[in-house]
Amino acid sequence: MTLLTDATHNKIRELMARYPQPRSALGPALEAVQQQLGYVSEAAMVEVARLFDLDAAEVRAFVGFYHMLRQEPPGAYHLEVCTNVPCLLRGAGQCADQLKQKLGIDYHETTPDGLFTLGEMECLGSCGTGPMVAVTKKQANWMRYYEQLEAPEHIDAMLDELRQLADVPAAQLPAPERVAPGAADRSTGPYHHGHHPETNNMLARIDQPESHTIASYEADGGYALARETLQGKTPADVLETVKAAGLRGRGGAGFPAGMKWSFLPAGVYPRYLVVNADESEPGTFKDRLIIEYDPHQLIEGIILASYATEASHAFIYIRGEYFFGAQRLEQAVAEARAKGYVGKDIFGSKKDLEITVHRGAGAYICGEETALLSSLEGYRGHPRLKPPFPAVEGLYSKPTIVNNVETIAQVVHIVRHGAAWYRQWGTERSPGFALYALSGQVKKPGVYELPYNTTLRQLIFDYGGGVIDDRPIKSIIPGGLSMPHLAADKLDVSMDFESIVAAGSSLGSCGIMVICEGANMVELALRTISFYREESCGKCTPCREGTGWLKKILERIERGEGQLGDLDTIERLTWPIERQSFCPFGPASVWGVRSLLKLFRVDFETYIQQTNPSGQAPVLPVRPIYRPDTGEPAPQVRV
């Protein structure tokens, strides 16, 4: 007798066969378990452990790490509201309040009819279309984003639709394409997007109907480049072109992609290409457009990059919340495989290329490349020591290149047009163009494909239509939530890596968030640190303990028990967290808060003086336990 059905068992076995090492399929297998049971019960963990020949503790440790794996059964629909900063700036608070009110439940509760469970979620990559709710249907392979929930009637429309769909079989549920319920007049296609007149490359096709299909892609000349390249050029030719173009990685660090590729040790095979589609940096939603609406562009890029790096197996690690995107990718890979573009001897080049789409399960840290590799191997997403760098010892200890989706997409255009063409835009050290994801309090949030030397002002006003209600700008985050804020006086800074650094921040993942005057900086700081405290993997001391401590201080300030001295403590703590953490998550977790304190300290001081005028110190409950208690164990406390 097994808890899991034969279908689930078969599915898990099929998943295990997709990977060079079966343990990689642990996350997808647990997702399959969840599709059957609605959650991952302890009995299911034991059964999965047996299938993978693991200790049950390993499975439970894994499940406990990933937020999308639930250990308690949810209602028929799990509604998760994004409350991260970009959505917060667009009214996620009201959206969540209305949901609570309409459903009559709080977070982590289920309606009496068992229909809805409410939760809050970290950034889901809908920053341009917030506020939003991600809806997962229990025991169905179905997840859907409901976006632009700007008014109560939008929420009603969503809930009505879900109630109607409650008894519809999974197969007949509507496609999880992006929807803005109940508002015919609002955007229903892809995001707002735009481009500089000359740099319309990566997003050029996404408005076409059926842009995601191979028929559409090939009609536009797709895959011809891959065919020509694999038949007519050497891997070194491609590598040299990418190097000459100066393509910088789009994941956040901006490391030159060509240089990374050249770090591969000669003669060591197999090599892997891992495409980082774990787009989780709050304020970043650019990759999602390519994935959902032009996946073949990404696949062609993978073919070219794999050719250049001599990788025989490429993995696309896509964040689990991008359910729709993952479906599109799976479909696109299947189409490409049917055409012989993926598989054995592609384009008659004698080269083999496997592509495996791997869904994450909800952990921001898995965007960090070594944590991503841990996760892809079927472990908790803890970052690993460097060196060895992934290019030398990466996935399964083999040479591995990890590149962001956009980086790979850029390769297509660079190889097609050449390095000189690419270098006509941008700056000497940040050549070319990039996808800028604009969010926050602007009129037209969206993704804009612009040369690297475009200024913040141009992006916000020329493309983004300016600020909501034309309010004055208070602060700008220029590279995703991890990056330091810039004050409004930096509007004319060019959005290239060097200029943004010179201005006191970093370009990161090109997620630009705009915050207007009137924003509560204490709330903003608390919400920022809450995200990092939630997502800290727990491996190293400063990040694990420090983010928790910072959150406690900011919570105390917010509830009116702050003291002016707390601000010095916050600032002081940010330094060791930045300098002493294991991986780049540490600095990322504190730059935002520290820059807020630096730029807007008066706001914090004012808040503290207004909420705790007497400057009273917090009252701490003292709970010393110093009885050597050998008796029966205390009731087990599950944290």
Add this chain to the structure above:
Amino acid sequence: MPDLITITIDDVEYKVPNGMLLTDAAKLINIDIPVFCSHPKLDPLGACRMCLVEQDVRGRWMIVTACTIRVAEGMKFRYASPAATQAREDTLEFLLINHPLDCPICDKGGECPLQDQTLKHGPGVSQFQEIKNHKAKRYPISDLIMLDQERCIICWRCIRYLEEWEDKPQLGLFHRGDRSVIDFFPGQPVDAKTSGNIIELCPVGALTNRVSRFRYRPWDTKNIDSICVHCSQGCNVRLDGRIHQLRRVVARENMAVNDEWICDKGRFIHAFADAPERLTTPLIRDHKGGELREAGWEEALALVAQRLAFTADVQGPAAVGALGSAKLSNEAAYLLQKLMRGLVGSNNVDHRGGAAVLADPRGLSAIRDVEQADLIVLAGVDPAEEQPVLATFIRRAVRRRGAKLLILHPRQIEDTRYPGAYLPYKPGQEAALFEGLSRGLLQEARVKERAARLAGFADLVDGLGNAAVDAAGAEAVRLMLSAQRPMILYGPALVSGRAAAANRASLMNFALLAGCVERTFYLAPEANSVGARDMGLLPASLPGHAAIGDAPGRERLERLWGVKLPTQPGLGYDEMLEAAAAGRLRALYLVGSDPASQGPAGQAALQKVDFLVVQELFLTESAKLADVVLPAVSWAETDGTFTNLERRVQRAAQAIANPHSQAAPDWLIFTEMAKLWPAVAGEAKAEGKKSKRKSSGAARQWGYGSAAEVLDEITRAAPMYDKLSWDALGDEGTQWPLADAAGSPLSAVASRRLTPPERRSVAPGRDEYPYALVAGQVLFDYGTLMRQTEVTERVAAPVAVSINPADAAREKLAAGQPVSISSAVGQVVLPVRLDETVQPGTLWIPYSLPGAPAETLLGSVSAGSGARVRIAPGALSSSEKVG
């Protein structure tokens, strides 16, 4: 010579070995960089961020972790700089914010790296004024270990130990961020056999010893270096005593023997040393059928000496026998056989697992040689249960060096999970199994060519015939042939019992054909199995392995002892019990031996002897039958040496003494008894009946004032112990040379002769007794020492008979149901346990369960590890009772 390079720390240049981790290199130059997650025995992790230093990275000083950096030429570091010092302070401040600081009652207090480093590197004051995170306290992760999640600083040492050394990832980090906790899977607590090592690895008081909790303060105990005597590995331990009690056992590093690990039996099972049930005074039974009464030493010893001497005198020395134990120290074993041979004049001296086992005196070449092997053949041994620390070394060889395991065992033991091959067999099929493998080897031309030069080749080929080799056998042969450094390890089960000689011959044939005979080693089972043999606690061999019939060897000892020695081999363990039962053996001296606990046969034998002396820690089943009971002390209460399975002679020094007890060390009991020996018996043998002096000439040789003095004589009695002394053994012991045993007839390298296989008749009675009983050692059983602690109830093997689920289904048996099992010699009733690792057609019962079911079914104690049995549901009915 290591390759030295120059690094700079705080502007001073140092020469250190290239590639060493900075933390280790710094230690060499007396810079003690504080660490928590880093540990020399675990892979670098870099998680705790305690060991921060500054490094010059292309002109910029960066904060880095010393525990993950391998030093290279020209590297520059700062350890004492303000930035590095501040960084370490900050890490400690973070570590302490959620730590409960309940140091006053914490077991780790006083030996806690977190305390020590807070003193040395801490910030002095915390800015933390929030509520601490609360997690589970007093949270048992096993029957032996308690976890306090609040004290935990998440250094991952416990997780890594279980993963890297045990390959049992039973603990994990659950949840994430500052809610991260160490935890196990509900209902699957930690059961790794060496789990207790994580208590010592824990740098805080998060993991504590449930046996010792709150029973010691580290600064209050008197700590004595010793070794563990639970198995043959001889792991080095430290005994922490307080007010005459053994409060705690911890591991002591000895890289050659146990690295720095000990198993859970060694760590947690020591209550026997302090047990209130211990014998504290001699006991005498004045007449058969009477009660034991307390007596003084003088009276008891005189009585024993007189009765043994008298029996030898009147009935002949062959009517007296002694059974020692492989748990006795070298000194005790040596003096027992000396007493029997020199004073009684009898070679009737043996121990359980002694003469009945064809044990190679070479033992294992060296424990850590297993880590160099690329194929380890485990033949009839299960190190995971028998030598758990050795088992971790074998796992390292598998996981770190890609070694394969070829496992031949009646039960699908745990290590069959590793790459290699598993060949099951039933007791009685051992020789046939090796013969099959030999046939397989001979199919290879190069094996045949090489073997053709060996004596006995033609007869062997003839005898083996040409039956086909099955697929598993072929795979085993393939593994053997492709290995560069194979090693064969076999245990007592394979070379004892009725088929011992045939089994051994077939194993040696196989080893010779495989070209592996030099690397074929015997894994001795008990703490002093090797030493007991070296000391001559055997009926046919003298100290130093000289055969009784070997005149020069015997004469050497006669000169040393000043007596004439008997020239005929004595009786072995079973033979003595049989002789006792038949009335031929009239006096029996048991030292640490308890035949009565091994089933009805042993009890019956003991009841027949005229005079039974039992020298013991407890009133065992045998002691209850004794005429005189002499209270001995445990290994913790006296000095002694033990020789482990790799011939390493090690010291176990006295750690505690119970002032309320009159119990005495074995060596002292023998010495005092010898002094009281009446002249008539001893002198009669040696010098002919001359006079009746108070003390004999032989007894005058018994003037030992300490165990060390006994060892001194041992070095003259046993050539391989030459030049050893108590002081010279030091903390890590000394191995006697492998070559010294090469001449023994039982040495694998003694004869390079192939032996033709024995013709075996088909085992009869298959229908009457359709199952093969398999008995074997488990780490936690109900042996005398185990029985003294309530821990046993929690950890010991289930008292049950294990059966393959398919057999259970066929027999219509449900788990837990009582069944009666009968063999030709006995019958027992046990509940059924279903176990897939038990192969179909066999039943598995561990040795030393309450009521000795395995021993009862096997009959004589050295019958080997198998018997034919049948199984029937229901309890024992009176009509079926046997014996």
